[in-house]
Amino acid sequence: MLSKNMSYKKTYKESCKNISKISLALIVLVILGGCSSSASVQVDRTFPKVLGEPKSVTASIVFLEDFSTFVAQPNENTVIDIGTAQVEVLQNAFAGLFNDVEFVTSRDQITNTKGLVITPSVREVQVSTPSDNYLNVFEVWIKYNLEIQSVDGDPIDSWFMPAYGKTPDTFMYSKPKAIEEAAVIALRDAGAKLMLDFYRIPAIYGWMMERQILEGSQ
Amino acid sequence: MSGFTTSNVYRIIVTGSLLALLGACSATTTIDEYRPSGEPIELNADERVVVLGRRDAGHYETDREFIDCVAKQMKGADIGILPEAQFIDSIYPWFEPRTAPKGLPRLKKLMRTPSIKTVVDNQSVRYLVWLDGSTETLDKGGSISCAIGPGGGGCFGFAQWNKLSVYEAIVWDLQDLQEMGRLRVDSEGTSYLIGAVAPIPLLTPVKSDACSSLGKQLKTFFSAS
Numbered sequence: 001m002l003s004k005n006m007s008y009k010k011t012y013k014e015s016c017k018n019i020s021k022i023s024l025a026l027i028v029l030v031i032l033g034g035c036s037s038s039a040s041v042q043v044d045r046t047f048p049k050v051l052g053e054p055k056s057v058t059a060s061i062v063f064l065e066d067f068s069t070f071v072a073q074p075n076e077n078t079v080i081d082i083g084t085a086q087v088e089v090l091q092n093a094f095a096g097l098f099n100d101v102e103f104v105t106s107r108d109q110i111t112n113t114k115g116l117v118i119t120p121s122v123r124e125v126q127v128s129t130p131s132d133n134y135l136n137v138f139e140v141w142i143k144y145n146l147e148i149q150s151v152d153g154d155p156i157d158s159w160f161m162p163a164y165g166k167t168p169d170t171f172m173y174s175k176p177k178a179i180e181e182a183a184v185i186a187l188r189d190a191g192a193k194l195m196l197d198f199y200r201i202p203a204i205y206g207w208m209m210e211r212q213i214l215e216g217s218q
Numbered sequence: 219m220s221g222f223t224t225s226n227v228y229r230i231i232v233t234g235s236l237l238a239l240l241g242a243c244s245a246t247t248t249i250d251e252y253r254p255s256g257e258p259i260e261l262n263a264d265e266r267v268v269v270l271g272r273r274d275a276g277h278y279e280t281d282r283e284f285i286d287c288v289a290k291q292m293k294g295a296d297i298g299i300l301p302e303a304q305f306i307d308s309i310y311p312w313f314e315p316r317t318a319p320k321g322l323p324r325l326k327k328l329m330r331t332p333s334i335k336t337v338v339d340n341q342s343v344r345y346l347v348w349l350d351g352s353t354e355t356l357d358k359g360g361s362i363s364c365a366i367g368p369g370g371g372g373c374f375g376f377a378q379w380n381k382l383s384v385y386e387a388i389v390w391d392l393q394d395l396q397e398m399g400r401l402r403v404d405s406e407g408t409s410y411l412i413g414a415v416a417p418i419p420l421l422t423p424v425k426s427d428a429c430s431s432l433g434k435q436l437k438t439f440f441s442a443s
Contacts, residue, residue, distance in 0.1 A: 048307040051333050093311075135277055168279040185315075192311035 038077040039176040043085040043183050050195055052096025058115030059098040062107055063087050072125035085187055093191040097198055119147040139166045140182040157203035163190035243420045245407035245427040249435050253399030258441035265344040266298035268305045272350035273315040280349050284429055291433020297440050300343055309337050326395050338392055346392055351385030353425045362413040373413035382406045383428035403432045
């Protein structure tokens, strides 16, 4: 009876030791994971619809495959998949700018016979971490380019559109989470920049004046 | 005879030091207030307030935790509060860091846009409280080191740091499109970390003190009817 009791105690002690070891290993892994210098980020959020007053302009937006599946690699340790998210943001924004808008994946699919053809592309994505900027924030810049043409293929403008986002602070954020947060803010900023400035582009303003579309943007 | 033995003297010193440190762990908070009228703003049952953070500064951002904290303080006074994210999403992109109105002229221009005015009215948002500020660590002193070995581990040393919270709140009336007042809160305090085998933190809640002071003072701006 005594020996049975002792072996039970021994097994209990061993299992306790094992649990402690596993817990310690998990804690160390979590800490090491938090200190990891690489980040693979998938921006997977829904973005709000824009509150805009679309103008009576017809536009065809060409989201090429490169753009809708875009994965940025701002440095060797960071990968940000923004393809799907940026298509959603720009779709919302363009729908708030134009009364009649179609979204296509190549120029051949355009059905509009008048208006603008806009092809967005990403020029560059940059990331800055607290170790780079000596601030307690993560920052993301997304530099877009909009190729704007008439439906006949005449170039109207090539518009550079930078967007910026930063995290409020780094407290309680892992590096991937912080970069995702900053990227989401940058994408929202892209929508804001487009809504605010599109009709202020001199070439677009001139094109609209030619067609007697009245000015009245925000 | 008990008398003053060495161990008693040590105990008294340690207790006295701890009490002094604990006493020092309180923030000093100052509030400045300006409003054109001493009367509280009457809020109807269907009118709501939204508390928003300024996020256009380069080196800091008014954090969401602080805004939620102030909003919670105000909610306690039966003031209808609309969550910040809900308002910003509903009016996207006109209250993003790039587009948010920094002054009344821009707000007036925005509110002249029918779609924006409709969204604001539909949500019964009457007042907007802008919060701008941050909490910073000013001075750090002392040092503490921790070690672990096969026989055990522990921390030894003493560290201290000062924190300063400065926040400004500006209240705008979205109906009459005018400023209803402004508040500024400065809260400062020192926190300590004592390493006596186990690390003993004696933290001064500078930010939460700034939040509760600002929230309480903002409550006095409004009276729910």
